Amino acid sequence: MDRLSSFLLRHLAHVERRAVRRLAVRNGLLTMSTSIVDGHVVGRFRPAFDPSHLTGDAERDRQWVRDHLAAFLIEARQDDHGRPVLVTSVPAWPVHLARRSANEKNTDQARVAHAVRVVAEAGYKPSVKPMATLLLLAAAMEQSGVSLRDLGAVLRQPAPVFSVAVLADGFERALPQLIENTGIVPYGPYTGVAADFAFNDDLWRWVDSETRRVVLQVPAGQTNRPSRAALRGQLLRALADGTPVLAVSETHNGVPDQVDLTCDVRLTGAGIDRLLIADLLEAVYGSEAVMRHDSSIVRIDAGALTLDDLAIAIRPGRPILSSLDALAGLAALNREDKEDGNADKNAGASRRLITQSPSERRGQTSQDGGNRGDRTSSTSTSSKGKRKDSSRHKPTGAVVIQPEPDDDSSASTAHPGLRVESLTGYGAAKDWALGLKADLADYLGGELPWSDMSTKLLLSGPPGTGKTTFARALCNTLQVPLVVTSVSTWLQGEYLHDVLDRMANTFAEARTQAPCILFIDEIDGIGQRASASRPYADYWNACVNKVLELLDGAVKTDGVIVVGATNRPDQIDEAIRRSGRLETHIEIPRPDIPTLASILAHHLGSDLDAVTASDAQVGGQP
Structure with a gap:
């Protein structure tokens, strides 16, 4: 093993043990005090338990800590988005062990140091995948002639750009995981943000109870890669904010040209040997x-x-x-x-x-493209690289509902037609719909441009508050078709490209019905963008990015009104609710007593008189 690889592996073990000590301090197993030595702030750790329980044998003592104090070496439980769930107290201290006072003096410094070292070893879990990823990175540095000193100097600069191409299956995901989860890269810790259509402006972000430096991660796979124009805009914004940029590829030609031509450090490795x-x-x-x-x-x-x-x-x-x-x-x-x-x-x-891994996805995509005679492909690529859309013939799962006739005959029937005007309890949503009705008339008359209209709405509220009913009433009020779909319908596609095709084809179908309403139910099911190191993050990030792209496109498409409905607005990615997308957010509350009375009156219609008639009127006793 060469010196660089040996040093990096030792450094990885050091930062992992340091993380274990800090976790033990948070959980109450160790105590820490700080002092200044030669101008540097140094942390001094001491055990919160009596070190006399230890025998001095490293292996036996490590196993003793795992047997009796394992709860203090476990990270806090995390929610669905990878955030730690706050707990009210530290793990319960074993009753048979005496807790040591933080102010207690112990002259046997060797025993104290041994206890701290044993705790770090007991919680340290060497993982082969980060070690292999680090060895691949070290080999790429040697092959590319880049030293650690050079790498550190570039990292200190604002907005450094890195290009890493290593021919190892799984490297695209493994390197971001190594950077985020181990803290081995200096001037961190780091959190990755996928290159998408709404980049976060923060140079630092509060993640997992600590501030992390944001890194723009550029996807190399063709499935998740944004267009050249979108990627150029993201790079410009990130570099203007001083954000580092990282592009990782498992092929030597997979790094996007914008990154490859402007990178400060370019690493190329041969892969696993x-x-x-x-x-x-x-x-x-x-x-x-x-x-x-x-x-x-x-x-x-x-x-x-x-x-x-x-x-x-x-x-x-x-x-x-x-x-x-x-x-x-x-x-x-x-x-x-x-x-x-x-x-x-x-x-x-x-x-x-x-x-599947990114390389498997690319392989599957190439097989699909090479066997167009056997099955229909969503897109085809010509010899000049231009994509020809053949996906319009594929089903989207959306349902098109035509509006009820707009005449006065329904007003005299027992059950009047469903219109926004007849709804109660919708408050601001009803005002928005009536304003849209007036604007749509001006638009159809050529007096108002589509860009000046409010045509994007996010409806939220508890189940049963009538979000779908509002969409149906809006269809009748505006007298335009209603295209109904949901995120669960999109996710019925077998592969990622099928899901993305269903999303794009739904918006395309809405454009053919324009002017119309596109109603997306359960829009919270699309989720939120996650760090690229999270499991399956590339899948869900691609779905969110596609929604962002389509909503941006819908802004520029006259005649498409987009209404999203959700029971959990807090689960929707913030970028979906930004200006130009579903920026108008209206919450529909549960109906109160007067509203319930109005709803019953609407549905009962002319039968209301019979229900509310007195007993005398129906032959009862006065």
Whole structure:
């Protein structure tokens, strides 16, 4: 193992143990005081438990801490968006252990240092995937002639741009995870923001009870990559704010041209080879074990392995021979899958794209494009690279409802027609609809441009408050078709490109019905953009980004009124509610007593007189 790889692995273990000590302080297992040494602020840790429980044997003491104090080494529970759930108190202290006072003096400093070291070791969980990712990064730095000093100097600058291309399956997701989750990169910690259509203006963000430096992560995969114009705008905005930019690719031509031409650091690596496997095994098992089995390492088909293969085959505590056998078997399986194209296609058809890696998604997309004669593709690419839309013939799942005739005959019937004018309890939503009705008349008469109208609305409220009823009434009041869809309908697509096609085709169908209303139910189901290191973040970020793109496009399309409905407005991405999109947000409350009476009167119609008639009128006793 070379000096750079060895240093980076030691540094990774150091920052991981430091994170364990800080977690132990938050949970009350350790105490910390600060002092200034040679102008540097230094933290001094002390155990909150009596260190006399320890024997001095590192292995036995580490196991003792895990057996008795494991609750103090666990991170706080997280919600669906990766944020820690606040707890009211620290874990319960074991009754059979004496808690040590923070002010208690202990002259045996060696025992105190041993106790702190044992706590850090007990909570430290070496993970093979970050180690392998770091080794790949070190190899790319060596190959590209970039030193740690150079890398640190660029990181200190405002708005640095990095391009990293390493030929290892899974590297696109693994590197952002390494940067965010380990704190190994200086001048952090960092949180990644995907390159999308509404970039956050904050240079620093409050995440997981700490401030993190925002990094703009540019997707390299063709599925999630924004258009050139959109990416240029995001880069301009990020660099103007001083935000770092990172583009990671698993191919040498996958980095977008805007990043590749303007980057400050360009790293290129060859990927997984036998030398990397040997270094990884040395970090886990030691150099002597690797030397004893070097002949077995040489026989491994390293080029067929992925980062996930390394993580599931090599595990601390597992015999090295078992790891070697697993690596050889996984490499053989991967090689067979690549050689057997038909088997790979059939196996891929049974898996949803959400569980595939970026390289698998690109492979699936290329197969779809290469077999257009066997099945209909949503888009096709000509020899000149122009995309021809053939997706308009694919079903979208949307339902088109025509308005009821606008005449006065319904006013005399037992049940009057559903109109916004006859609704009660809608407050600001009713005012918005009536104002839109007047504006639409002026627009159709050529007196008002579409851009001056308020045509985007987000309706929220508890279930049963009539959000869908409002959309149906709006259709009758405006006398325009109502195109009804929902996020769950979009997500019925089998693969990601099917989902995105359904979304785009729904908006296209609405444009063909213009002027019309596009009603999107359960819009909170699209979720919020997450850090690129989160599981399946690229899938959900692509869905949110597509909605943002379509809403922007709808602003420039005359005749499309977009109404979104949700029970949980707090679960909607902030960018969806910004200016130009669903910027008008109206909450429909639960009806009060007078409103309930009006609703009953509306539905009963002429039967109301019979219901409210006195007993004398129907033959009862006065």
